[in-house]
Amino acid sequence: MTKHESPESPETQPDAAAQPGVSPSLDMLVDEHEEEVSENGRTVRRQGVYLLPNLFTTGALFAGFYAVIAAMRGEFEAAAIAIFFAAVFDGLDGRIARLTNTSSKFGAEYDSLADMVSFGVAPALVMFSWALGDLGKFGWSAAFIYVACAALRLARFNTRIDTADKNYFTGLASPAAAAIIASTVWVCHDLGWVGGGLPLEISVLVALLTSAVGILMIANFPYYSFKGVDFRGRVPFVVIILVVLTFGLVTLDPPLILLLAFLAYAVSGPVLQLRRWRQRRRGTD
Structure with missing residues (x-):
């Protein structure tokens, strides 16, 4: 071996990622996301995720998390406003995804998990920190009912997403339920x-309201989804x-106008269901 020769050729040198003290490349730490999509009638695999709609979903998730932090600090007005911001971001991500294809x-999965945090866990914790904590077991039971019903509602929505009527939700949508909780606190x-x-x-009343809103999320009441509104057409x-x-x-x-508006929307489901029952009875008579 001459002094100009290296002890190991490039072909025989160990991989840099395997050497101690050398950090692995990013693709070894995080796997690239792949999913099957349909293009021109064919099923193909694509890598990566779409940035724009997921930015809005992340914004909704951040707003829901911030609501929890604000409630822990006793900043209940900020917590309520943060939940409304989460609802705005949540409404935008789906529409932007559809408009931009x-x-x-x-x-869809990321949005569902963000909804569970922003419209399931966050409203319950905000309500618990504000009013339900002093009610003991009754208080945390009401908060848990809301969280559990939000999880059940989202799970049911995900399993019926391909077969459900696009113009109506079955059960009160979780963003609307969270808006009732947030506006009440506000x-x-x-x-x-x-x-x-x-x-x-008031603490007892809002505990009953929290439980009732949770039950409405899993009840078989139809709620207009507003998905049929054409924002690109002329009016x-x-x-x-x-x-x-x-x-x-x-x-x-x-806060008061928003509370009244979302309470009216929550009542619209049972009213619409009663009208349907009456129509069915008249049809069978």
Whole structure:
């Protein structure tokens, strides 16, 4: 061996990832995501995930997590607003995925898990930190009922996503349920019902409300999904006027108006189901 020769040729040198003290490459730490998609009637495998819709899903997840942190700090108004931000992000990710043709199985699963955090766990913990903690077992039982019903509702939705009527949800959607919880906390916070200033009767009432909203998520009541609304089509000019008036109405008292609006939506399911039952009875008579 001459002094110009290396002790080992490049072909015989050990791999850099196997050498001690050398960090492995990124693709060895995180596997690339692959999923099967249908293109022109053929099933092909594609790598990677779509960035744009998953950014909105991540935003919803972050807002839900922030709501929990804010509630732990006693910042209940910020926690309620964060849940509404999560609902906005959640509504955008699906529509953007459909508009840009970037829907995927990964996005659907990621969205469902983010929904469980933002609209299942977060509202229950915010409500528990604000009012239910002082009720003992009754309080945490009401919070658990809500969380469990949110999980059951999301699981049922995922299993029926290909066969369900696109115009209606079966059971109250979890973002709407979370909005009821968040707006309730927001309204009571504005009234000064926080901590020692919260009456026991209100705590019991919101515990019953939390459980009832949870039950509505798994009940077989139809709720209009608003998925049939065409945002790209033309509408009469009066529709824009109504939109402007709606925004003006909300600005008068945002928490109260939002609470009344989502409570009305929650009641619409049982009312619609009663109408269907009456129609069936008339058809059989």
